[in-house]
Amino acid sequence: QKEVEQNSGPLSVPEGAIASLNCTYSDRVSQSFFWYRQYSGKSPELIMSIYSNGDKEDGRFTAQLNKASQYVSLLIRDSQPSDSATYLCAVKDLGTGGFKTIFGAGTRLFVKA
Amino acid sequence: DAGVIQSPRHEVTEMGQEVTLRCKPISGHNSLFWYRQTMMRGLELLIYFNNNVPIDDSGMPEDRFSAKMPNASFSTLKIQPSEPRDSAVYFCASLQQSSYNEQFFGPGTRLTVL
Numbered sequence: 392q393k394e395v396e397q398n399s400g401p402l403s404v405p406e407g408a409i410a411s412l413n414c415t416y417s418d419r420v421s422q423s424f425f426w427y428r429q430y431s432g433k434s435p436e437l438i439m440s441i442y443s444n445g446d447k448e449d450g451r452f453t454a455q456l457n458k459a460s461q462y463v464s465l466l467i468r469d470s471q472p473s474d475s476a477t478y479l480c481a482v483k484d485l486g487t488g489g490f491k492t493i494f495g496a497g498t499r500l501f502v503k504a
Numbered sequence: 505d506a507g508v509i510q511s512p513r514h515e516v517t518e519m520g521q522e523v524t525l526r527c528k529p530i531s532g533h534n535s536l537f538w539y540r541q542t543m544m545r546g547l548e549l550l551i552y553f554n555n556n557v558p559i560d561d562s563g564m565p566e567d568r569f570s571a572k573m574p575n576a577s578f579s580t581l582k583i584q585p586s587e588p589r590d591s592a593v594y595f596c597a598s599l600q601q602s603s604y605n606e607q608f609f610g611p612g613t614r615l616t617v618l
Contacts, residue, residue, distance in 0.1 A: 491537065
């Protein structure tokens with residue numbers, strides 16, 4: 392059973408700090424990785440995709456991928472109260488007949504004003 | 505683009521009734537996914553379709569659940585008969601099969617079975 396593991400949290404950081412969210416996955420051949428943000432009562436929203444080892448930056452968000460360690464992380468710089476949400480790590484899985492996405496259970500982030 | 509469209513947004517029904525949830529994927533996307541989310545179990549994949557063909561329904565909890573995709577722009581998830589334990593938020597998502605596989609979610613249907 393392919394798995395995506397995340398610390399459920401909650402992770403609490405003060406406003407302006409860096410929030411670091413981590414994720415490990417079990418399938419060595421995975422090639423595509425995603426971070427979704429889900430506000431309470433809303434649907435998951437794709438915020439970052441990463442496909443190559445290293446860092447990918449988009450505004451205050453940086454995704455980091457290390458395929459050798461099967462590890463992907465999301466850094467949020469200058470955290471804001473509006474970043475308070477659950478963050479879902481997801482990994483592309485090639486199943487029979489087409490791709491699907493395997494999601495972690497999510498990490499709850501609280502940013503304190 | 506309108507995004508993934510789901511209806512209804514909220515459904516309250518009584519145990520034993522039939523429930524039908526509807527989804528319109530993003531135009532041009534050829535894969536569609538149905539998920540269920542609860543506090544206890546998180547986000548669960550129920551079934552997914554590729555080019556309108558069901559590929560993996562191993563997540564469908566029981567025979568009471570069924571899903572169809574008669575064409576590229578419409579899918580239904582049916583629960584018959586419904587039970588209180590089916591109460592959850594049901595999400596539909598779609599993507600274009602490619603090397604990137606970026607998946608987009610609809611707003612969800614909040615189902616309450618009394």
